[in-house]
Amino acid sequence: MVNAGDGTHEHPTQALLDAFTMRRRLHGLASRGQDLDGVRVLIVGDILHSRVARSNAWLLKTLGAEVAFVAPPTLIPNGVAAFGVDVHYDLDEALAAVRPDVVMMLRIQQERMNAAFFPNGREYARSWGLSAERFRGLGEKTLVMHPGPMNRGLEISDEAADSPQSTVLEQVTNGVAVRMAVLYLTLAAANQGAL
Amino acid sequence: MTDYLIKGATLSDDRTTDILIGGGVVKALGSNLSEVAATEIDASGLLALPGLVDLHTHLREPGFEGSETVLTGSRAAAKGGFTAVNAMANSSPVADTAGVVEQVQALGDRAGYVTVRPIGAVSQGLAGTHLSEIGAMATSRARVRVFSDDGSCVADPLLMRRALEYIKGFGGVLAQHAQEPRLTIGAQMNEGELSATLGLAGWPAVAEEAIIARDVLLAHHVGARLHVCHVSTAGSVEVIRWAKSRGFDVTAEVTPHHLLLTEDLVSTYDARYKVNPPLRRSEDVEALRAALADGTIDIVATDHAPHTAEAKSCEWDNAANGMVGLESALSVVQKTMVDTGLLGWQDVERVLSLKPAAIGRVEGQGQVIGVGSPAEITLYDRSVTRSFDVGDLAGKSINSPYLERELPGRVEATFHGGYATVLGGRLVDESLVAEHALAVASR
Numbered sequence: 001m002v003n004a005g006d007g008t009h010e011h012p013t014q015a016l017l018d019a020f021t022m023r024r025r026l027h028g029l030a031s032r033g034q035d036l037d038g039v040r041v042l043i044v045g046d047i048l049h050s051r052v053a054r055s056n057a058w059l060l061k062t063l064g065a066e067v068a069f070v071a072p073p074t075l076i077p078n079g080v081a082a083f084g085v086d087v088h089y090d091l092d093e094a095l096a097a098v099r100p101d102v103v104m105m106l107r108i109q110q111e112r113m114n115a116a117f118f119p120n121g122r123e124y125a126r127s128w129g130l131s132a133e134r135f136r137g138l139g140e141k142t143l144v145m146h147p148g149p150m151n152r153g154l155e156i157s158d159e160a161a162d163s164p165q166s167t168v169l170e171q172v173t174n175g176v177a178v179r180m181a182v183l184y185l186t187l188a189a190a191n192q193g194a195l
Numbered sequence: 196m197t198d199y200l201i202k203g204a205t206l207s208d209d210r211t212t213d214i215l216i217g218g219g220v221v222k223a224l225g226s227n228l229s230e231v232a233a234t235e236i237d238a239s240g241l242l243a244l245p246g247l248v249d250l251h252t253h254l255r256e257p258g259f260e261g262s263e264t265v266l267t268g269s270r271a272a273a274k275g276g277f278t279a280v281n282a283m284a285n286s287s288p289v290a291d292t293a294g295v296v297e298q299v300q301a302l303g304d305r306a307g308y309v310t311v312r313p314i315g316a317v318s319q320g321l322a323g324t325h326l327s328e329i330g331a332m333a334t335s336r337a338r339v340r341v342f343s344d345d346g347s348c349v350a351d352p353l354l355m356r357r358a359l360e361y362i363k364g365f366g367g368v369l370a371q372h373a374q375e376p377r378l379t380i381g382a383q384m385n386e387g388e389l390s391a392t393l394g395l396a397g398w399p400a401v402a403e404e405a406i407i408a409r410d411v412l413l414a415h416h417v418g419a420r421l422h423v424c425h426v427s428t429a430g431s432v433e434v435i436r437w438a439k440s441r442g443f444d445v446t447a448e449v450t451p452h453h454l455l456l457t458e459d460l461v462s463t464y465d466a467r468y469k470v471n472p473p474l475r476r477s478e479d480v481e482a483l484r485a486a487l488a489d490g491t492i493d494i495v496a497t498d499h500a501p502h503t504a505e506a507k508s509c510e511w512d513n514a515a516n517g518m519v520g521l522e523s524a525l526s527v528v529q530k531t532m533v534d535t536g537l538l539g540w541q542d543v544e545r546v547l548s549l550k551p552a553a554i555g556r557v558e559g560q561g562q563v564i565g566v567g568s569p570a571e572i573t574l575y576d577r578s579v580t581r582s583f584d585v586g587d588l589a590g591k592s593i594n595s596p597y598l599e600r601e602l603p604g605r606v607e608a609t610f611h612g613g614y615a616t617v618l619g620g621r622l623v624d625e626s627l628v629a630e631h632a633l634a635v636a637s638r
């Protein structure tokens with residue numbers, strides 16, 4: 001049985017496709033068999049409600065990446081220490097401290113604003129959005145990822161989303177291949193023995 | 196109706212004695228008693244305790260008869276060695292008028308397995324806005340002395356203050372389900388590292404502790420009696436310990452499940468482990484055991500909460516909160532408190548019979564076994580260990596977290612009003628029990 005994404009818990013195939021996308025970008029054609037040793041990943045936004053963030057934290061760490069979270073404290077789960085990742089509240093400080101190879105932006109859902117997690121969209125975008133200015137401050141090889149669908153102008157600017165550093169469309173494409181592979185391994189591998 | 200001569204039982208203070216009961220009371224104690232007309236019960240090796248009294252039971256009737264009725268819940272109680280239960284008010288209709296509490300009491304009297312004492316709602320419909328008819332319930336035939344919105348918290352501080360004051364006038368006690376509602380919206384489990392990794396909405400300890408802190412101060416301010424239901428956190432223990440050290444008139448209960456089970460069971464997603472307040476950390480379990488041992492927590496109460504299979508056989512988020520507990524309570528207390536050396540049997544007698552009867556003002560219950568004491572007696576075999584299974588349950592629902600677990604001890608017999616409700620570990624037939632109850636009532 002494979003978890004296809006459950007509530008605010010986990011989304012393993014999303015993490016697999018994100019890891020695959022990173023490895024393809026970072027190692028190119030030589031990516032087969034390569035892990036993510038020493039790759040610095042900063043996950044930004046609604047960690048509390050994100051199954052994508054949870055699964056990525058476990059998988060990317062397993063592959064050797066250094067993972068950090070940044071979000072307003074209201075969107076960080078109370079027991080975040082369980083993940084064993086660095087936690088930041090200020091995006092600019094986090095970008096400076098982590099010097100990420102990958103910035104992973106998470107979707108902000110409208111209903112969070114009504115539940116007092118932050119005052120309003122403007123303040124969120126100003127403080128935790130990947131604005132054009134923040135994007136320009138990243139290293140020119142830093143990847144910008146987003147599991148989609150994006151709220152342009154809230155958690156991510158057009159300039160970041162549409163730049164060559166953005167992997168958003170590749171993530172969608174790779175998602176098909178990775179999920180095909182998962183289904184194949186799940187359904188066929190047992191009958192065929194070792195592949 | 197026959198008298199009973201219980202031969203060779205051990206009392207909680209370790210004395211071995213025969214016990215002759217008849218006419219609803221203990222007629223004689225001593226060795227080598229004989230009484231030709233009495234039915235003899237061999238109780239050698241069995242512990243004789245005053246009948247257990249539960250201050251926190253959900254009988255579900257009226258309104259939710261699919262999960263329990265007054266009769267089936269009474270049978271579950273007798274099977275667990277109880278002779279009295281206090282029935283929570285969150286039925287449908289809510290027990291917020293004299294009519295409903297009198298009906299529940301009448302159903303309990305007719306069933307005859309235990310004394311059923313209805314608890315009255317604090318607020319109309321448990322809505323937390325207007326006081327219910329507290330005076331009418333207190334002066335009704337049901338003579339209600341415990342009031343609670345259990346299931347919901349009396350969250351509004353002004354309503355809480357007024358309720359404490361008003362109930363005081365009738366010699367009653369307010370039993371609070373301490374849960375700050377705004378801090379627990381959608382809560383699914385204890386808030387901490389496990390809820391973070393499982394992505395389940397957390398129920399923070401502070402939501403309980405903040406209400407208890409407020410309530411002990413309010414109760415002291417207005418000179419009222421407060422009882423805190425199902426204390427579940429180490430922090431709550433600290434608050435109650437502080438209140439008692441100041442002399443506040445506060446009592447508290449802990450459930451058997453909070454003495455034994457911890458939050459890691461949630462990762463099985465088995466909804467039998469979903470309960471409110473939720474299972475906590477092992478540090479909390481340790482603190483609760485210590486608090487029960489040192490008297491900071493006064494009593495054990497079951498929070499017996501039956502649910503249908505449909506209400507539990509679903510995804511975690513949609514499953515109902517609660518577990519049945521009457522049939523297993525004494526065994527769990529033995530396992531967590533006696534077998535660990537934290538309590539002796541006299542303490543067990545206190546926390547499961549004497550003190551709950553005193554807090555709830557349950558008449559004719561909770562008295563040490565002695566000549567003239569009411570014939571409310573439980574015979575318990577503390578030497579056995581068995582796998583607890585569905586056959587040990589006697590209510591309508593089987594949402595027990597202990598199924599297939601090893602538990603010590605077994606209730607061998609229960610006597611209520613001088614007649615047997617359980618004999619040889621089995622419930623006595625319900626028509627016979629009802630007949631005896633009727634005979635006692637007309638005595």
Ligand SMILES: [Zn+2]
Pocket residue numbers: 345346347372424425471472
């Ligand atoms: Zn409750």
